[in-house]
Amino acid sequence: MREQSRVFGNNLQLYVKRAGLGIEEFAEKLGYTEYEVRKIMDARLIPDCGEKVQIAEALGVSLETLYEVLDDQYYEQAGCLECRGRFSTIESKQEILDLFDVYCDVQETLLEEGLKSSV
Numbered sequence: 001m002r003e004q005s006r007v008f009g010n011n012l013q014l015y016v017k018r019a020g021l022g023i024e025e026f027a028e029k030l031g032y033t034e035y036e037v038r039k040i041m042d043a044r045l046i047p048d049c050g051e052k053v054q055i056a057e058a059l060g061v062s063l064e065t066l067y068e069v070l071d072d073q074y075y076e077q078a079g080c081l082e083c084r085g086r087f088s089t090i091e092s093k094q095e096i097l098d099l100f101d102v103y104c105d106v107q108e109t110l111l112e113e114g115l116k117s118s119v
Helices: 002-018 021-030 034-043 049-059 070-076 090-112
Strands: none
Touching: 002 021, 002 034, 002 049, 002 070, 002 090, 021 034
């Protein structure tokens, strides 16, 4: 499930860029905050089925298109973090990305609880 969410998020980032939209502009168009869209792109906020359809429609693509796995070069051009560098195995990639997600969640929680400064 997490890998599908990553693909969705990477494709969202790619198609927002291809549409010539800024993340803030795209977020406003759908009633999200920029922060929420960035979390969707990072697969740390999972929209419900209806929201996914709205996102696809706003980009002029099908929902299936947002789940289509593309070559890493497309994601690298879009600036997706997870696609930088090579992994020895797909299992290694998934483990490392899962750890990165947990790290980001912990950092956000610390900020929200005032246990870490944003600087």
